[in-house]
Amino acid sequence: MSADVPSPDDQIFELEADVVLTSRARIARNLSGSPFVHRSDPEQCQTVAEEIRTAAECVDLPGSPVWIDLAEISNRHRRVLYERHIISRQHAEGHHPRGVIVDEDETTSIMVNEEDHVRMHTIAQGLQTDHCFDQVRDIDRSLETKLPWAFHQRLGYLAACPSNVGTGVRFSAMLHLPALSLTGDLKKVQNAANDLKLAVRGYYGEGSESSGNFFQVSNQVTLGCSEEELLEQFQQVILPGIIQYERSARRALLRQDRVGIEDRVRRDIAVLRSARLIKVDECMRRLSTVRLGVCLGILDDVDLRHINSLFVLIQPGHLHERVGDALSPREALVTRADTVREMLA
C-alpha cells in the first residue's frame, strides 16, 4: 500500500478477523426412545425439555449457564436472543415447550427442542472453528454421561433431518465479503461452495437474506466423514481459499480505484456519525463499507469491535431493549441513529 492509505492495525488480521467475523461449531443430538420434536406432542416436548435441563444442571458445564424457558419470556426477549444468534428464528417462533441453556459470555448455547432435541453451539470471534469444536465436543461428552443419545451402528447419530445424520456436527463461519460483492465475483464463490457441498446463507442463517455483505458458510454433509476430516477440510482448505479470494479482491479494488473506495468509506462513516434517522438495511450496508474501510486501513479512528457489535445492536429487538418500551417504526429509526452515533463518536 502507498503512504496515503496507512496500514491497518495488525490485530485486524489476527484470526483472519478482516474477513471472518465469527466461527461456530454445533452438534445435533436426539434422545433415544423419545420421538423427534416434529413428531412429539406438547407433553412429550415438556418431558424431553425437563430431562435435558436436569442433565445439564447435573454436569459441570463451563461459564455458569442458565436455563431460559422460551415459552415464559416475552416476544421482545426471544427476538433479542435471535438477533444475538443464541437461538434460531424457528426456535424463537415455535409454540411448543422449548428452551435454551446459555452461558454468561453467550459463547455457548444449547437449544432444547429446536429441530432436534439438543443443539449445542459454540461461537468465537475470527477463524477458530477448531477451538469451537473442542468446546462443543466437551459439552457433548459431559451431557452424554447423563443422556442416552439416539445412535445407529451404521448411520451414526440420528437426527430429524437426514442432512444431519452421522456426526451431527456442523462447522460454520460468518464471512464478510464486501469486495467480492463489489466486484460481482460472489456468484463464483457460491458456485464453488455448491460444488464443495457447502451451504451459503445470510446473516441470520437458513432462509435469511444476505445483509451487510455477510455470508454464513457451513458444511452440509455430516455423513461418511469423521468430525476431524470435516474440520480439517473446512478450516484448512475451504475457508482459507475464500479468505484469500476476498483479500485479493480488496487489493484489486485499492489498486484500481483507491479514491473511489476511499470516497465510499468516508461518505458512509460520515453519514453513520451524522444521521438522525436510519433504516436497518441502509445501516447494515454503510456499516459493511465502514468495516471494509477499517480493514483496508482507510479509517484509523474506528474500532473494529464497535462495528462488529453494531451489526447486532441496530436490530429491532435490541433497539426496543435499549429503550425498554415499544417503539413506533419512526422511533426505531431515531433510536437506531442514536445508537450508531454514540458508538462511533
Place this chain on the structure above:
Amino acid sequence: MSADVPSPDDQIFELEADVVLTSRARIARNLSGSPFVHRSDPEQCQTVAEEIRTAAECVDLPGSPVWIDLAEISNRHRRVLYERHIISRQHAEGHHPRGVIVDEDETTSIMVNEEDHVRMHTIAQGLQTDHCFDQVRDIDRSLETKLPWAFHQRLGYLAACPSNVGTGVRFSAMLHLPALSLTGDLKKVQNAANDLKLAVRGYYGEGSESSGNFFQVSNQVTLGCSEEELLEQFQQVILPGIIQYERSARRALLRQDRVGIEDRVRRDIAVLRSARLIKVDECMRRLSTVRLGVCLGILDDVDLRHINSLFVLIQPGHLHERVGDALSPREALVTRADTVREMLA
C-alpha cells in the same frame, strides 16, 4: 423555535439573505445609427465595440473597471466569467467581436455586443434591487454623455427583443426556495409569477435548469411603466410575498418534521465534508440543504458566505482555474470534493 434548534444568527436575516442570494438590475441600450447586433457583420460589431469601449474609458466609472475582449481570452476564462454571472452563456459562446467591462469587485459589468449593444448590470448580496438600480442608472447616465442611445419618442429605448423595449430595465433576484421545493408548492409560485408577468429561470438565467433550488425571478415587461413603478412593485410587493411564502414553508417543515429536516441537513454537511469524489448536481443539491440548515439554525458552525461562494466555486470552469490545467472528468470530481472539504473544514 424550541431550545434544541438554536436561533440562527440575525445576520442571516439581514437583507433577507436567508431567501435572497443576490439582487440585480440591468439596463439594455443600443447605439442610434448602428444595426442591432444580430443584424451586424463582424466589422460593424468591431466598430460598435470600440466606440463603447472608448466611451467607457472617457467617463469616470466606479471600481477601476477593465475591458476584456472575449474573442482574445481562452474558453476556460470565458467559462469562469459565465459561472460568476459576469457574462451570459450566449455572450460566452458568441463568435463575433464582443467584450465585457468589469470592475474590481465584480459588482458591475457592462456586456458589449451581447443581444444588445450595451447591457449594464449591477449585482449585490441579499435584497438590494433599489441599490443595484441606483448604481446601474449612474452608469447609464455617465455613458449617455458619450453615446447616442437609440430612443423612440413613443416606445422609449429601443432593444433587439421587443420585451426589452421601453425602459430597457430589468430587475431580478436569485431566490433560494428549498422549503417550497420540498413541500411541492413551487408550482404555485411559478403560476403566480406568470400571472404577474415575471420570468422564473434557473441558476444560470435564460434556458438554464434550476439547480440547488435556486430560482431567478425577474420582471418581463419594461414597456408602459416607469422604472420607479417597476422597482417598487418588484422590491416592495412581489419579492416580499415570495420570501414570506418560503419562510412559512420552512417553519411548517420544522413544525411537522423537525427530526427529518435535521437528518437531511446533518447527512448532507457530513457527506460534503467527507466525499473524495462529487458530481456538480449532487454537490448543488447537498449545498442547498446545508444552506437551509444554516438558515434554520440547525448548523451553527457553517458560514453562510462560504456556502454561497461554493455554489460558484464547484462549477467546472472554476475547478479548471483552481488547478490551472485541463481536468479529466474524474479529476474534476476529485478537485470539486477537495474544494468543498477545504471550504467547509
